[in-house]
Amino acid sequence: MERKSLSPETRKQLIIAQRNEITEYHIYSQLAQKTKDPENAETLQKIAEDELRHYHIWKKYTDREVEPSQWEISKFYWIARLFGLTFGVKLMEKAENSAKVNYAEIGQEIPEATKIGQEETEHENQLIAMIKEEKLEYIGSIVLGLNDALVEILGTLAGLTFALQNTTLVALAGIIAGISGALSMSSSEYLSHKSEGNHEGALKSAFWTGLAYIVAVVFLVVPYLVFSSPFMALIASVIDSVFVVLVYSYYISVANDQPFRKRFGEMVALSTVVGLISFGLGYLVRILFNIDI
Template identity: 40%
Template sequence: MVSSTELKKALIQQQNEINDHALYLALAQREKEPQNREVFVKIAEEELEHYRFWEKITGQKRKASPLLIRFYLLLVTIFGTSFALKWVERREKWAEAFYCSLFDAYPEARKIYTQEQLHEQKLVGMLQDKKLLYAGAIVLGMNDALVELTGTLSGIALAFEHTQTVGITGAIMGVAASLSMAGSSYLEARENPDKTIRATVYAAYTGISYILTTAVLVLPFFLFSRIATALAVMFAGAVVAIMAYNFYIAVAKGQSFARRTSQMLLITLGVALISFAIGYGVHRYFGIEI
């Protein structure tokens, strides 16, 4: 007999299992690769078994949440299958601990616990997520724009007196650099032995990520008239962009969010501070004001 607290946990997990069952079935229907489809169907069947296990304990029935399934499928469409499923599987860590506490009372829980552990391994082994294949291109464009433009804008912010001048200069440099980066990425991708990566798509990811990052960084200089305010908002935007991207990669690839974010922040802010010092020196000793 489970306690009221355990019953609440069991009902939560029962709902999770039927949601996961519906999600994996939906992914199987969308999947074009037969081997991947079989894996999704297999996991869906296991999730249904897990749901029935909880149904015996709680004595209650649950239905999958259509709204939640649509939300997960939206995540798959926008961020790729790897991100969405890793997000789902991260929730399973809590479930695994709960299963462990039931080993003595319910021996079947041990089998389910083992299956839950194997799910992530199966998914990692089967997935060829195109969005992750091109993650390197996004890193190249975004990181290069963050490092170059935060440094450049910080440097010229004190050399130029007007924020719009800084913004226009940064925008011109950003567009030119994005085209240059896209061209270089195209040539790099053509030499890549991985035939699943298309050079034109790789170049597009690089260029677009560079332009979008440029827009985030230069926009404050068109919105604010004070240099200090524009710089502060620019750095805030850079930090948000860095954290958002690294959160995506940390979840999708199972890497450390803190380590990736701290490294990218140190590089970006370090270059910006050096450039800011150079700009300050130019402004102080040469008296350039535009």
């Protein structure tokens, strides 16, 4: 039976869909080959096969080969390798969802397009949910470490900035407080998990909490080692804290399908309030004790 000719707009969308499918086929295939976990590798290969199958379905209608985007392959492959499979894959799927492919519109001319559209949103999401990554199992520990460091150390730096007005002393105090805080948070997290009977995950939870704490401390203290003006250093430190919250909130929102704006707003508001209170306390301490360094 002769196939009905496609409208120019539908044909254009099918070609875009073809390019998306063949590009993602190569990405998933490469990730499957490099993934050490056999279950993750099998899941990624299944998704790759789905993408290739969809590509050949669209090819029947467009009657043409479409080359994959080498830039997209390289970009998302390395994002997944550097920042984790779950983040890389979900970021790629978000990019695909924003592509100009309207399956409902295509379905008016090609009925099976509706089914493929459902597969893209349901079946692939189910497979992606099967990907297991250790770092995502300890998100709570990472959040705890980051949040505590941003609140406590930024508050400490803000208070000491006005009390001491000496970048070297403030940086030294921040480093000492940061290392002590990281060790304290790690040990608390370790004991907390041990008390719950989670002996296997206790050490890893402590590690991720401490690491997140130290990373935040580095971002907050570095400005005091760069700028000679304590107030310029404080402003830079606040900007750094917002940047850390921004990056991490975005990462979590993508990897765990959580609302970005709410998490980002909460963490920034909390850090800001504590910083302002500490800044005020530092001012009072300087006045009351007549500190002049």
